[in-house]
Amino acid sequence: MLLVAKPVLGNAEKIALAEVIDSEWITQGDRVKAFERAFAERHGIGDAVAVSSCTAGLHLAMLALGIGPGDEVLVPSLTFVATANSALYAGATPVFVDIEGIDAPLMSLADAAAKCTTRTKALILVHYAGYLADLAAWRSFAERRGLLLVEDAAHAAGLVQNRHQSDAAVYSFYGNKNMTTAEGGMVAARDPGVLETIRLMRGHGMTATAQQRLTARAPAYDVTVLGYNYRMDELRAAIGLVQLERLAVWNERRARLARSYRSLLAARCPAVSVPFAEAWTSAHHILPIVLPEWADRQHVMERLRGDGIQTTVHYPPVHRLTLYRDRVPAGSLPITEAFAARELTLPLHPEMDEGQVETVVGALASALG
Numbered sequence: 001m002l003l004v005a006k007p008v009l010g011n012a013e014k015i016a017l018a019e020v021i022d023s024e025w026i027t028q029g030d031r032v033k034a035f036e037r038a039f040a041e042r043h044g045i046g047d048a049v050a051v052s053s054c055t056a057g058l059h060l061a062m063l064a065l066g067i068g069p070g071d072e073v074l075v076p077s078l079t080f081v082a083t084a085n086s087a088l089y090a091g092a093t094p095v096f097v098d099i100e101g102i103d104a105p106l107m108s109l110a111d112a113a114a115k116c117t118t119r120t121k122a123l124i125l126v127h128y129a130g131y132l133a134d135l136a137a138w139r140s141f142a143e144r145r146g147l148l149l150v151e152d153a154a155h156a157a158g159l160v161q162n163r164h165q166s167d168a169a170v171y172s173f174y175g176n177k178n179m180t181t182a183e184g185g186m187v188a189a190r191d192p193g194v195l196e197t198i199r200l201m202r203g204h205g206m207t208a209t210a211q212q213r214l215t216a217r218a219p220a221y222d223v224t225v226l227g228y229n230y231r232m233d234e235l236r237a238a239i240g241l242v243q244l245e246r247l248a249v250w251n252e253r254r255a256r257l258a259r260s261y262r263s264l265l266a267a268r269c270p271a272v273s274v275p276f277a278e279a280w281t282s283a284h285h286i287l288p289i290v291l292p293e294w295a296d297r298q299h300v301m302e303r304l305r306g307d308g309i310q311t312t313v314h315y316p317p318v319h320r321l322t323l324y325r326d327r328v329p330a331g332s333l334p335i336t337e338a339f340a341a342r343e344l345t346l347p348l349h350p351e352m353d354e355g356q357v358e359t360v361v362g363a364l365a366s367a368l369g
């Protein structure tokens with residue numbers, strides 16, 4: 001089966017894991033620190049905090065930025081549920097914003113402006129499929145209205161163009177992302193004080209880590225804030241260090257495959273459209289296409305599955321999920337709903353070759369008749 005996404009793992013990761021096991025220190029320690037430094041350096045920022053997942057990082061970003069009960073947080077509905085959940089975790093209310101258009105399925109500035117109230121405190125941008133949102137425009141939008149700007153950068157590892165234009169950016173290393181630690185995430189923040197709060201809250205709010213206490217640099221500890229256990233461990237950091245080295249090459253490979261998809265789809269499936277302009281800055285996390293209105297998506301997915309090709313949908317709109325329909329009635333988001341009804345995600349990962357892209361496009365052309 002040709003999968004939509006696939007982690008690239010090999011001997012280097014096995015060796016890195018064996019080294020951690022031989023070192024006899026498996027929980028958060030020097031490798032986590034080294035991974036944070038390497039990730040920050042690769043992304044052109046001063047510092048970053050490794051956490052157990054992007055979801056945990058988003059939760060901590062909300063808390064450290066002071067977002068809480070009574071606050072409203074603007075979020076796209078065309079995203080993974082964790083984006084909106086992070087506002088709920090903090091006791092705030094997510095307010096769903098429509099996308100710009102079928103060709104640019106990123107959160108709409110105009111709809112965000114329309115959804116602002118006196119309670120709006122923050123907004124969370126998602127770089128859908130890896131395509132970078134216009135951070136300069138969002139920065140000025142946020143500054144004009146006195147809002148905090150947070151990036152759910154789960155699709156955007158390796159993109160360096162977004163450094164510190166937001167108040168916080170949170171990355172994911174889940175198994176299907178551009179680089180993986182199986183589970184894991186990384187948080188960046190503009191204000192070093194906010195990042196220090198996140199670092200503290202990741203480990204129960206304790207002022208000294210287990211390793212610092214062991215090496216007796218700080219045998220005692222205090223707890224100064226309500227924290228969580230959102231730590232990353234040494235095994236994951238060791239994998240992350242290996243993966244980070246290859247991220248740029250993998251993202252370049254993704255970009256090449258995406259270009260092949262675009263030209264083959266234009267030639268062989270002219271009724272299909274590919275969102276975003278080819279030159280749009282992107283980490284090419286996934287390859288979304290928009291089927292023609294007359295196509296039966298379920299039928300297309302079954303035909304492709306029969307040809308050994310997995311496809312998925314990104315995303316069922318969050319405002320239509322049962323939890324959110326009941327808790328935060330959003331009304332209708334017509335462009336999000338239209339896009340989500342026709343979207344199909346095709347396989348894209350660095351171990352694919354151009355021949356497989358041709359196979360997928362050929363299978364899609366015949367499924368569409």
Ligand SMILES: *Cc1c(COP(=O)(O)O)cnc(C)c1O
Binds near residue numbers: 155183184
């Ligand atoms: C994967 C993903 C997340 C969650 O990441 P985890 O590391 O699994 O918590 C959040 N937001 C988006 C947009 C994602 O794709």
